[in-house]
Amino acid sequence: MAHVTALAAARNALLTRQGWQVERDGLFGAPKIRILSSDQFHGSITRATRLLGMGTGAVTGLQANHAGQLDPAILEQALQHAPDTPTIVLLQTGDLNIGAYDCFADLIPLAHRYNAWVHVDGAFGLWANVSARYQHLLSGVEQADSWATDGHKWLNVPYDSGFAFVAHPEAHRNAMSYEAxxxxxxxxxxxxxxxxxxxxxRGRGVATYAALRQLGREGVVALIDGCCDAAHGLVTGIAALPGTELVWEPQINQGLVRFLDPRPEATESDHDRWTDAITSAVLASGEALFSNTTWRGKRCMRVSVCNWQTNAQDVARVVAAVARVLREQTTEAKHK
Ligand SMILES: Cc1ncc(COP(=O)(O)O)c(C=O)c1O
Known part of the structure; x- marks a missing residue:
């Protein structure tokens, strides 16, 4: 709903400029809005476009570069095509697979040159701005027109704590307000x-307020840095085990590994199946919770650390559990 709120404000601002009162007249017959993003955008954006009547077809996912970021040259090319179309440029702080950050300092001024509204999906990665270690990833993000972020991810407050920040109060209010x-x-x-x-x-903000008061800036920094250290330790520790491939070393708290089927004739599809099987066995061990994902066509185990309690002992214990699972599964496969 944070995306819905921010994108409703964007819709108001963009269509008001076109002389269209979307809150009164709806979207039937309105100028079409397009959303340009890297192809790594999250499904919550897709659902927001459905609810807002823009439709999923409004979103164009442009091919991300090797680091999972939207490429400025590719964005500019897309903006130049039909430059008068009301446009939202969607960027993100931390995609769900590799935690990629778009390059805000280049992309936001570029989008603004074409009169686009820039919305940032900052679900978990916006919080990294508090840490001196990761601040550089967010340079320029303050120029965006709107952000969405979650308290229930990196801040560890209960679910249902999403936030929308909109830099244009008039558009935000016009999109939402009602006087009775x-x-x-x-x-x-x-x-x-x-x-x-x-x-x-209800006062959903109270839990976040309390967490921030209790943690203070230093507490949030410790939370962010600790999760990133744990993710790095997990990914590099697991990747050092025999039969494991390091697919993405975490830049923040997200990384990917892949498990290689030990049979000499194994193909990429065998490695995909083996990766799924090892992840399921780790899950069944009850030692850690990882999920699988498909990234650039390959099945991988996704390592994402968000919990403030995860520490170096947990990392060592989980790496040992994965090593045990790998040994057991390999022995079992040999006896089949
Ligand atoms: C990048 C990103 N955006 C948006 C979301 C949606 O989060 P929620 O529905 O929990 O607010 C997620 C959740 O994983 C995410 O990783």
Missing amino acids: SYISHNDQVREQKDWNPDWSR
Whole structure:
């Protein structure tokens, strides 16, 4: 809903410029909005476009570069095509597979030269801005028109703590507000319902407020750095085991490994199946929870560390558990 809120504000701003009042007249007959992004965008964007009546077809996923980022030359080419089309450029701080950050300092000014609205999917990666180690990845992100982020990922507060930040209060308010005669209005206070899609809602921000007050800046830095260290330790530790391939060494808290079928004649599809089998066996061991993903056509085990409690002992224990699973599965496969 943070994406929905921010993209509704974008829709308002872009269509107002075209002389179209979308809140009153809807989208039937409205100028079409397009969304340009790297092809690594998250499915939550797809669903937001469905809810907002833009349709999934509005999103063009441009081929990401080797580092999983949107390429400025490719974006510019897309922007030059039909430059008068109302456009949202979608960037992200940390894609779900490799934690790739788009290059905000180059891409946001470029998008703004073409009058596009820039929305950032910052679900987990926006929080890394607090750490001196990772701040460089977010350079320029403050120039975006909107951000969405989650408290329930890296901040470890309960689910359902999403946040929308919009740099244009008028567009944000126009997209969301409603005045009813039975509700008393006070211009001096911020009326919750004027800034989000709910009419009534509980104080969802309280958990995040409490976490930030308790942790302070240093606490959040420790949380971010600790998760990144753990992810790095897990990926490099697992990748050092025999029969394992390092697919992506974490830049932040996300990395990928792949397990190679030990049979000499094994093909890429065999490695895919073996990777799925090893991940399932690790899961069944109850020692760690990893999921599988398909990245650049290959099945991989996705290592993502978000929990503040994961420490160096856990990393050593999990690497040992994966080593045990690999030994057992290899012995079992030989006896088949
Ligand atoms: C990059 C990214 N964006 C958006 C989301 C959606 O998150 P949620 O529905 O938990 O707010 C996720 C969740 O994994 C994500 O990784």
